[in-house]
Amino acid sequence: MEAVSKQDKTKSHKEFEKLLSEDLNNRKLKEGEIITGVVSNIGKKHVFVDISAKSEGAIPIEEFKLTKEIDKIKVGSPIEVYLEKLESNYSGDIVISRQKALRHKTWKKMEESFLAKKTVTGTILSRVKGGFAIDLSGTLAFLPGSQISLKPLSNNEINSMMKKEQTFEIVKMDKKRSNIVLSRRSMMEKARDKDKDKILATINEGDIVNGTVKNITEWGAFIDISGVDALLHITDISWSRINKPSDLLSIGQSIKVKITKKTADKKLSCSIKNLTEDPYLKIIDKYKVGNQYSGVVTKIMDYGVFCKLDENVEGLIHSSQLSWTKKNIHPGKIVSASQTVTVELMEIDKEKRRLSLSLKNCSPNPFKEFAKNKKIGDTLNGVVKNRTDYGLFVSINDTDGLDGLIHYKDLNYDEKESHLEEYRKGQSIKFKLLEVNETEEKIRLGIKQLESDEFLTLFKDKKKSDIVTVTVSNSVANGIYVRLGNKNFSVFIKKNQLAGEIENQRPSRFVKGDKLDCMITELETEKRKVSLSIKALEEQQTKEAVKKYGSKDSGGVLGDILGKVLKKNKDKK
Numbered sequence: 001m002e003a004v005s006k007q008d009k010t011k012s013h014k015e016f017e018k019l020l021s022e023d024l025n026n027r028k029l030k031e032g033e034i035i036t037g038v039v040s041n042i043g044k045k046h047v048f049v050d051i052s053a054k055s056e057g058a059i060p061i062e063e064f065k066l067t068k069e070i071d072k073i074k075v076g077s078p079i080e081v082y083l084e085k086l087e088s089n090y091s092g093d094i095v096i097s098r099q100k101a102l103r104h105k106t107w108k109k110m111e112e113s114f115l116a117k118k119t120v121t122g123t124i125l126s127r128v129k130g131g132f133a134i135d136l137s138g139t140l141a142f143l144p145g146s147q148i149s150l151k152p153l154s155n156n157e158i159n160s161m162m163k164k165e166q167t168f169e170i171v172k173m174d175k176k177r178s179n180i181v182l183s184r185r186s187m188m189e190k191a192r193d194k195d196k197d198k199i200l201a202t203i204n205e206g207d208i209v210n211g212t213v214k215n216i217t218e219w220g221a222f223i224d225i226s227g228v229d230a231l232l233h234i235t236d237i238s239w240s241r242i243n244k245p246s247d248l249l250s251i252g253q254s255i256k257v258k259i260t261k262k263t264a265d266k267k268l269s270c271s272i273k274n275l276t277e278d279p280y281l282k283i284i285d286k287y288k289v290g291n292q293y294s295g296v297v298t299k300i301m302d303y304g305v306f307c308k309l310d311e312n313v314e315g316l317i318h319s320s321q322l323s324w325t326k327k328n329i330h331p332g333k334i335v336s337a338s339q340t341v342t343v344e345l346m347e348i349d350k351e352k353r354r355l356s357l358s359l360k361n362c363s364p365n366p367f368k369e370f371a372k373n374k375k376i377g378d379t380l381n382g383v384v385k386n387r388t389d390y391g392l393f394v395s396i397n398d399t400d401g402l403d404g405l406i407h408y409k410d411l412n413y414d415e416k417e418s419h420l421e422e423y424r425k426g427q428s429i430k431f432k433l434l435e436v437n438e439t440e441e442k443i444r445l446g447i448k449q450l451e452s453d454e455f456l457t458l459f460k461d462k463k464k465s466d467i468v469t470v471t472v473s474n475s476v477a478n479g480i481y482v483r484l485g486n487k488n489f490s491v492f493i494k495k496n497q498l499a500g501e502i503e504n505q506r507p508s509r510f511v512k513g514d515k516l517d518c519m520i521t522e523l524e525t526e527k528r529k530v531s532l533s534i535k536a537l538e539e540q541q542t543k544e545a546v547k548k549y550g551s552k553d554s555g556g557v558l559g560d561i562l563g564k565v566l567k568k569n570k571d572k573k
Contacts, residue, residue, distance in 0.1 A: 029053060031083055034101050039077045047073060049081055049096060057081065057096035064098060103139040103178055110136060110180060114170040119187060124162050134168065134182055141180035150188050199226045205262050213253045221245050223257055223270055230268035232257065239273045239312035243299065279312040280353045289345050292362055297339045300332045307343055307357055315355030317343060324360045324441065325401035366400045371436045384427045392423055394445065402443060406431060410446035413453050413528065454489045455528045464523050467537065472514040475507040482516065497533040
């Protein structure tokens with residue numbers, strides 16, 4: 001083994017001292033501190049910094065671009081960096097950051113401004129998701145898109161602000177996450193409010209001021225009065241009714257308004273119509289209820305027609321006041337827009353500033369003429385106009401389009417709705433005039449009244465327990481149908497009322513045309529209700545036979561007694 005030379009020992013000792021010195025220097029470096037290093041190299045993606053550690057730290061070049069230092073850094077230049085880690089978990093390299101160093105350095109200053117509610121100066125660097133990246137003296141902050149201005153800005157307006165210093169307010173700071181949120185809008189709002197207070201102090205209710213239409217909605221418009229917004233409601237635009245504010249106003253239009261209200265919470269209301277005298281104050285002298293006037297149809301609605309009588313004077317013709325005879329049709333089928341019409345003034349509502357008009361009152365009332373020329377009970381002719389669930393609407397011949405109603409109860413004396421099915425639209429029919437209501441403009445008609453009530457004819461002299469003779473018209477499983485005399489009035493006799501004995505209650509033993517005697521067991525003339533029973537008649541005859549021909553002591557047999565009675569009745573017939 002060769003001996004180690006003195007020179008080699010000296011070299012090895014120096015290398016050991018160097019390594020020991022580097023190790024001691026590394027031990028002095030603490031993570032989370034700002035240290036000064038030297039730029040050793042500038043690559044395409046990273047800037048390398050020597051911090052006197054066992055290895056160099058690499059900083060992404062993008063950090064220098066964000067802080068606008070890319071053109072200032074040079075190899076050999078001193079630079080402050082933030083030491084994140086002495087050794088990375090993956091590569092073993094030192095992790096340092098220029099951005100965090102600047103942020104750490106300026107954080108305290110920003111924090112003082114935040115607590116003192118002072119504004120800070122920064123530069124809009126770029127657009128990011130949801131807003132903008134802001135440089136605050138080397139510290140990056142976030143400006144939400146909604147906080148850049150009082151109103152949405154165009155792309156051109158935003159581009160003109162880029163790379164230029166702006167003033168902001170700090171609205172949120174999170175030291176743990178190194179997060180700063182800014183607002184430019186809040187600062188502008190405060191400035192605006194100060195100016196607003198000054199302007200509001202000079203504005204009072206009743207003042208006439210100039211303004212500009214700022215925004216238009218369905219229910220009104222907002223007017224800019226020297227930077228203060230005032231509400232102009234649709235009802236305050238004109239004394240006359242308007243369809244929508246945009247009919248008279250446009251955005252940017254200069255107008256004169258009168259301040260009508262100033263609230264404690266700094267809100268203004270204004271009016272255009274109040275610049276002129278209320279035209280309704282003159283209506284009392286110029287317009288009289290009951291008089292007729294000429295007007296122009298301005299708008300047609302489902303419920304009626306608006307008619308303009310004079311400048312700023314408009315009234316409503318309700319659909320019920322358009323025509324005497326044209327009911328339940330759209331007003332547009334009676335009058336047209338811009339049509340000149342003659343109307344009668346029915347009512348003036350000064351509080352609500354409304355006029356009620358009538359078109360039909362300017363022509364004769366056909367119901368009055370009809371009532372004069374016709375008498376209740378007259379037989380008339382007409383045509384079925386419409387069929388409803390409750391009756392028939394018919395047009396009456398030889399009238400000025402008058403309609404009448406035939407209620408289903410007036411179709412037939414049995415008052416059943418099913419009789420409506422017997423009639424069709426366009427069918428010519430006869431009917432009786434029952435009632436003319438001139439006030440409600442209604443005419444009541446009837447068909448059943450063309451004939452006398454068969455029920456009353458048959459039973460007007462009858463009472464309960466009377467005996468009637470009927471003719472079998474049909475037999476069904478649960479009873480039989482019978483007719484009284486020569487009339488067509490039909491009565492149903494239930495199966496259990498066909499005989500006293502159960503075996504004789506078969507409906508099949510009754511043949512069409514058979515004549516039977518029945519007892520009236522129920523009779524309500526007003527309700528046209530009657531009940532007949534053969535069983536009740538037999539029971540009555542049995543009682544009378546027992547009373548007349550036999551008793552318990554006579555020894556007679558009930559069958560023999562009934563036989564004698566029935567034979568006697570048969571002989572009489």
